[in-house]
Amino acid sequence: MVARSRQEVLKILEEWGKRIVEQIERGQEPVIEIPARTLSNTVWDPVKKILVLGPERMRRRFLDLKESRKFMQTMLMLKLIVEAIRENVYPTIRDLYYNGKHTIVYVDPRKRVFKENTWDDQQESNAVIEDIEVATSLLREEMGISADVKGKVVGPIIVRSKGFEIDATKLGDAALSLPPNPDELDIVKVEANYVLVIEKDAIFQRLNREGFWRDENCLLVTAKGMPDRATRRFIRRLSEEFKLPVFVLTDADPYGWYIYSVYRSGSIKLSYESERLATPDAKFVGVTASDIINYKITDEYVIAATDRDIKRAHELLRYPWFQSDAWKKEIQLFLKMKKKVEIEALSTHGLKFLHDYLKDKIHNKKWIE
Amino acid sequence: MLRLCVYKSHKIIYCEGLMKSSKSIEIRYEELSPAEWFRRNKELAGLTNPTRAMYQTIREFVENSLDATESYGILPSIKVKIDYYDKARGWVSVYVEDNGVGIPDSEIPNVFGRVFYSSKYRIRQHRGVFGLGAKMIILYAQSTTNKPIYVRSAPLGSDRIYEYVLMINTLKNEPIILERREYENKYRWHGTAVKVIIEGDWPRAKKRVEEYLKRTYMIAPYAEIILKAPDLFLCFPRVTTKLPPPPKEGLPHPKSVDVELIKHLIARNPNLTLREFLTEYFDGVGKQTAEAFLKWAKFDPNKKVGDLTEDEITELTTKMREFNGWRRPKADWLSPVGEELLIEGIKKVLEPEFVAAVTRKPSSYMGHPFIVEAAIAWGGRIPPSDKPIVYRFANKVPLLYDEGSDVIRKVVEEIDWSVYKVKFPAPLAVIVHVCSTKIPYVSAGKEAIADVVEIEEEIVLAIREVARKLRQYITKKEKEEEIYIKFATFSMYAGEVANALAYVTGKPAEELKRKLQELIVKKVGLPPVPGKAEVKEASREVAVEARK
Numbered sequence: 001m002v003a004r005s006r007q008e009v010l011k012i013l014e015e016w017g018k019r020i021v022e023q024i025e026r027g028q029e030p031v032i033e034i035p036a037r038t039l040s041n042t043v044w045d046p047v048k049k050i051l052v053l054g055p056e057r058m059r060r061r062f063l064d065l066k067e068s069r070k071f072m073q074t075m076l077m078l079k080l081i082v083e084a085i086r087e088n089v090y091p092t093i094r095d096l097y098y099n100g101k102h103t104i105v106y107v108d109p110r111k112r113v114f115k116e117n118t119w120d121d122q123q124e125s126n127a128v129i130e131d132i133e134v135a136t137s138l139l140r141e142e143m144g145i146s147a148d149v150k151g152k153v154v155g156p157i158i159v160r161s162k163g164f165e166i167d168a169t170k171l172g173d174a175a176l177s178l179p180p181n182p183d184e185l186d187i188v189k190v191e192a193n194y195v196l197v198i199e200k201d202a203i204f205q206r207l208n209r210e211g212f213w214r215d216e217n218c219l220l221v222t223a224k225g226m227p228d229r230a231t232r233r234f235i236r237r238l239s240e241e242f243k244l245p246v247f248v249l250t251d252a253d254p255y256g257w258y259i260y261s262v263y264r265s266g267s268i269k270l271s272y273e274s275e276r277l278a279t280p281d282a283k284f285v286g287v288t289a290s291d292i293i294n295y296k297i298t299d300e301y302v303i304a305a306t307d308r309d310i311k312r313a314h315e316l317l318r319y320p321w322f323q324s325d326a327w328k329k330e331i332q333l334f335l336k337m338k339k340k341v342e343i344e345a346l347s348t349h350g351l352k353f354l355h356d357y358l359k360d361k362i363h364n365k366k367w368i369e
Numbered sequence: 370m371l372r373l374c375v376y377k378s379h380k381i382i383y384c385e386g387l388m389k390s391s392k393s394i395e396i397r398y399e400e401l402s403p404a405e406w407f408r409r410n411k412e413l414a415g416l417t418n419p420t421r422a423m424y425q426t427i428r429e430f431v432e433n434s435l436d437a438t439e440s441y442g443i444l445p446s447i448k449v450k451i452d453y454y455d456k457a458r459g460w461v462s463v464y465v466e467d468n469g470v471g472i473p474d475s476e477i478p479n480v481f482g483r484v485f486y487s488s489k490y491r492i493r494q495h496r497g498v499f500g501l502g503a504k505m506i507i508l509y510a511q512s513t514t515n516k517p518i519y520v521r522s523a524p525l526g527s528d529r530i531y532e533y534v535l536m537i538n539t540l541k542n543e544p545i546i547l548e549r550r551e552y553e554n555k556y557r558w559h560g561t562a563v564k565v566i567i568e569g570d571w572p573r574a575k576k577r578v579e580e581y582l583k584r585t586y587m588i589a590p591y592a593e594i595i596l597k598a599p600d601l602f603l604c605f606p607r608v609t610t611k612l613p614p615p616p617k618e619g620l621p622h623p624k625s626v627d628v629e630l631i632k633h634l635i636a637r638n639p640n641l642t643l644r645e646f647l648t649e650y651f652d653g654v655g656k657q658t659a660e661a662f663l664k665w666a667k668f669d670p671n672k673k674v675g676d677l678t679e680d681e682i683t684e685l686t687t688k689m690r691e692f693n694g695w696r697r698p699k700a701d702w703l704s705p706v707g708e709e710l711l712i713e714g715i716k717k718v719l720e721p722e723f724v725a726a727v728t729r730k731p732s733s734y735m736g737h738p739f740i741v742e743a744a745i746a747w748g749g750r751i752p753p754s755d756k757p758i759v760y761r762f763a764n765k766v767p768l769l770y771d772e773g774s775d776v777i778r779k780v781v782e783e784i785d786w787s788v789y790k791v792k793f794p795a796p797l798a799v800i801v802h803v804c805s806t807k808i809p810y811v812s813a814g815k816e817a818i819a820d821v822v823e824i825e826e827e828i829v830l831a832i833r834e835v836a837r838k839l840r841q842y843i844t845k846k847e848k849e850e851e852i853y854i855k856f857a858t859f860s861m862y863a864g865e866v867a868n869a870l871a872y873v874t875g876k877p878a879e880e881l882k883r884k885l886q887e888l889i890v891k892k893v894g895l896p897p898v899p900g901k902a903e904v905k906e907a908s909r910e911v912a913v914e915a916r917k
Contacts, residue, residue, distance in 0.1 A: 017873035024870075024884050029892070062866065062885075063892045065855055072862035079869035106861035109896055114857050118865065 009142050010085045016136050017078055030062045032074065034135045035272065042271045044320035049280035051266040051321065053134065060131075069116075070128065076100050076118055077128040081143050090144045092180075097125040134272045140229070146180030151231030153178065154208050155219035160186040168219075173209050175220075182234040190242045192219045194362065197235060197282070199225065199250035199259055203343050203354075212355060216362075219244070227262060229270070232277040235263060239279045246279050247362055252287035253305070253340040254312035254331075257322075260284045264369070265321045283367035285358065289334040292341055295357065301345035305338045326368035405539045416509045419459060423569035424577045424769075426509075427451075429502035430465035430563060431585065432766060435592065437469025437561060440615045440704075444591055444607065445469070449582075451598040454566050460514050461569040466562035471524035474531045474551070481507060481520055481563075482535050482544020494616045494703045494764050494804050506565055507537060513568035517547050522561040523554050530554045575601060577769060583718055584760060584767030588706055588802060590714035608717050609710065616704040620652040623662075623689045624698070624736025625807070631686050639675025643685075646674045653696035662692050690735070698738040700731030703804050705740045706765065711800070715746050719798055722748030725838035726800075729831050734823040739805035741824065743831035745839050751796040757781050762802040763810075763818055770816035777801045777818060780828045789840040790847070801828055849896070856896045859889040 004012075023030045034057065035041065041056035062071045080096050091099065097119070106114040119125045133140055140147075152175040157168045161179060165188060168176045179185055196218050198204045204222035207213070213220050219238070223231035238244045248263055250256030264282040266274030292302065305313075313331050316322045322331065334340070346354045361367060416422045431447060438445035450464040472480050484504050507518045523530040534548035575598070582603060586594055590608035621630070634650050641649060647659040654662075663670045666688035668681075677685065706714075711726040726744035733739060751758065761768040761777045772778050781799050791797055803818055811817040818824065863885040871878035 014873055017870055021870050021874045021876055021881065024881060024888070027884070027888070029888055030866075030885075062862070063859060063888065065858060068859055068862055072865050075866045075869040079872045082873050104861050104865055106857055106864075108853060108857040108860070110853065112853075112857070114861050116861065 004138075004142050006085050006088075006142075006144055009138055009144075010082065012136055012138055013078060013082050013085070013132075013143075017082070020075070030071070032060045032071070032135060033057050034060055034131050037130060037134060037269060037271070039268050042268045044265070046320075049265060049321075050274040050278040051268065051271040052274055053272040070131075073100075073119055073124060073128045074131055077125065077132060081129075081132065081145065085144065090146060090180075093126055093129060093140075093145060093147045094122060096129065096145065097122045100125060130270065139273070139276070141181045141183065141233075147228055147230070149178050149180050149230040150224045150228050151178040151221060151234060152176055152204075153219055153221045153234070154204075155213040156191045156217060157219055158188040158190075160188050169214075173205075175204070175208060178230050178234050180230055182230050182237060185234070187237065187241070190219070190238065190244065191217070192244060193217050194245040194247060195219045195221060195235060195238050196285075196358070196362075197246060197248045197263060198222045198343075199248075199256055200343060203249070207354070210352075210355070212358070215355070216359070226259060229273065229277060232263060232279070235282070236277055236279050239281055246282040247285045247367065248282055249285055249343060249358070250287070251340070251342045252289055252291060252334075252345075254309055254316055254334070256287070257284070257316060257327075257331075258312070261319070261321055283369050285361040285367045287341060287343055287346065288368065289330045289337060289339075292337070292339060292345075295346070295348070297341055297345045297348045301341050301348055302339050303341065305334070305340050309340060310335065310338065324369065330368065405542075416505065419568050419570040420573040420577075422509060422513075422567060423461065423463075423571055423574035424581065425502075426463050426506045426565065426567055426569065427465070427578050428581060428766075429506050430463070431582070431594075433503055434465060434467030434469060434561070435585075435589065435765070437467055437471075439589065439591070439612055441470045442612060442615055443469060444593075444610060444612060445589070446593045446607075447595070449594070449596040449598075451571060451596070453571070453599060454514075454516075458514075459568050459570065460516075460566055461571050462564060462566045463569070464562065464564040466560065468558075468560040471527065471559045471561055472520075472522045473524050474522075474529070477520055477522055477531060477533050478535060478544035478546055481518060481533075482537050482546075484508075484537070484542055494806060503563070504537070506567070507535075508539065510565040510567045511536060511539075514566045516566035519564040520561070521563075523559050525559045526557075527559065528554050528557075530558065571598065579603065581767055581769055584762070584769075585765075587714040587718040587760070587800075588711070588762050588765050588767065590710060590717055608713055611710060613704050613707050613710060617701045619699060619702045620650060621806075622698040622733070622736035622738070623647065623651040623654055623692070623695050624733075626686055626689050626736070628683055628686045631682055631689075635674045635677070635682070639673065641674050642671050643668055643674060644670040652699060658694065658696065661694050662689070665692060665694065695736075698731075698733040698736055700738045700740060702806050703731065703738055703740050704765075705742050705804055706802060708742075711742060711744050711802070715744055715798075715800060719746045720750040721746035721796075721798070723839065723842045725835040725842075727831055727834045729827055729834075732823055732827050734809070734821050737805050737807040739803060739808075739824060739827070741827040741831045742802040742804075743828065743835050744800040745832070745835040746798040746800065747839055747842070748796045751798050753794040753796045755793050757786070757795075758798040760798060760800040761818070762800070763808045763815075764804050765802070766815075768816050768818070771811065771814065772817070774811050775817040776820045776825050777803075777828060779820065780825060780832060784829075784832060784836070786836075789836040790843040791839070799832060801831070803828070852893055853896045855893045856889060859893070860886065863889065 020030050020032065035053050036056040036058045037053070041054040043052050043054040045052050060067045060071050060074065062068055077096065077100065080100050084091050100118055102118055104116050104118060108114060129140060129145065154168050154171060154175040159166050159176070166176055193216065198207065198220060199222070201222050201224045204220055207220055221231065221235060235246055239246050248260045250259050260282070263279055265280065266278040270277070291297065313335055317328065317331050322328070346357050416425055427449060431449065434447045435445055446468045448466045452462045454460040454462040481503065510516055510518065517534045517536045520533045520535060521530060530552045532550040533546060536545040536547060538545050579601065582594055582596060582605065586592060586605040591610060591612050593607040594603070594605040596603040634646070643663055644656065644659045647654045647662065648656060660670055666685070668685065705728050708726040708728050712724050715721065715724050724744060724746045726742065728742045729740060731738050731740050759772060759778055759781050761772065761775055768775065786793070803824060809819040809821050809824070811819045863882055867878045867881035867885055870876065870881055
């Protein structure tokens, strides 16, 4: 993928704005067309094993009471992004939220005062950033907009950023935080056998301190829960450019399993980004529902599934990207047992057991996908 | 036209069971005068405690004053004055003055000092029943403070003003005149003023009294009511000089009789034949109707009423109530407020945004004519609440207590308000006035109207009728509101959109804004020009919930 320069990006955004202005000048209601980022417009590509954006497009009309506010927010966000590029600054999505947040006051002919915030929470401003991305086929990263990056890595990898080389084996108990745009990161050298992606930071830290990566000569990565775009892009690069096998370790519940699917196939909300972010070869090592039985996890670690867990599991069963026999079997087992466990449950046979478990899973190919 | 007074010699036998020994019970009968009987049963008139007594006293006198004015075509001016008489003992003086027709000098002692001293055998809509309430108050005053009543009165056109200080001899049911004075009536004043000293709890009764007077004024906006009390001054100015036509006096309907009444009428003239009896004493009964009835009831039309046996009297009464060939009861004896006055009173007191009222056609139950009036008030200064606020009136008297057992509350509760586009909490008040020659009260306290099918049906129809008008109004408002909301929402965003696009493309923002505004007008139209009433609401903040 060729990243466009910020000046090219600016031009595309300005052109987009100009087309809306032209509608207004012609006396037409301004309407913007945006590919729909909905479950119904998320298409599973079984060959590429990723989620992609379907052909559905929605028309966001200014003079539609349901859409008008979003239309206004989209225009406001366009302005904020153009402003950032023109002024050569690199705001985060949170910066943009604060920059754009203000109260609009309007007094109508009856002298009634209408007051409204441009947006009330960051979800609203984030949503219009994503809308602009899909509408203009530009990526946030190309616009120079970053988000909080939660991802970090440790193990045999050397990267170069702004001319400084960082060796992720020489960080002690610390780890290397990933930068907002991993495409700008120069990966100098990787000598790992595989990448182990861990859902939870606490487990990542434990394995780091216990020298798991040194033992196994692997990279450990975590994004602390639901992965952000930068972490996913980084893992994709490791898989694509360095052909490293990628393994994912999460809790044994529908939320953990969905996290795995986001690494592997992409998310519903950001399916337009899957081409760039998904790692279709990522394997799931655990924890699975059947592990509870196979590894004889004792009762004190087993938690009863909640109604929400059950509901989520039924949703997963309906997703086309969870249709492999192995996954269907696991989810159905979960629904049958109505039990879940955390990764920590693998301490059931002593603290070192987690290492044995992972080695068993990875070396004996006991993964699913 | 004044009350022609006929003394009814009623005596009530009062029975007391006394335990004499453990083996035998001796029952002693004692004859009580009506005055004594009422003294012993004062809770019947709602005089159960000093708070209630305070309220009841004001209510009885104010109602007498209204009857003495509007029933005779006089615009009521009523002054109420309350003072602490002996604060330590909880004694309060209550003074009520009106500009009514007054009472002739010779009648004053009897009107106030003799229980069951009543107007002649005629029916019509009254607030009180034969002034019984006032006498109860005097008896209550006597039994709590033992103070006499002070009365001053001058009939219409009288050149003298008469003043009495009276008590009631409860054993003999006779007035005791303590003082009598008369003055020259220089300014041609007419009306009645009374003052009693009772045991009463003014601080506690205050809110009720205030509410009572407010509601009285609401249904009679042609009255002027002034209240002066230790810590309260109320002045309800006259809103209109229109008076509803006073009720006519008439004869009872043959369907509304009971055995006692028949006996009483027979005693007046036992020589009348049955045919004559029916045409003479009952409303809407001509010779033909009387004969048709008597044939149906198997009575000889020429039989003298004085010759009827007890059994025959009972049979006659039963048949009279059963017969379906009578003419419908007349409503001439009723005095409804009327839609126009009702609306004026409600507007003045509740200050709503919308009000609709209806006066239904007369109807009847058991021979008693009645009319239901209903109004709905919406918005404005009415506070939003979880269910409709109900204002109940019977013969123009506001009913404050005992709402739970009132048929009006029941009807209001059973109505599905969502049909009328009312979503609670809502600023909704329902006003219902029932007027009749006989209001069927639930109990002697006269604070709730009983569940009579015919009345209930009329209340339902009346409320539905005004509720439909409310729905039309709300629908119109909603449509208007939708235009306002759309217009305001788009206009509000237009500024933001214009500024953003101006920055991105370098076009002038004002130009873009103007063009967008044109598009908005083209799409939703211009909102209606605000009326004065709506401007009053200005600066009220509006949450834009429409698209969230």
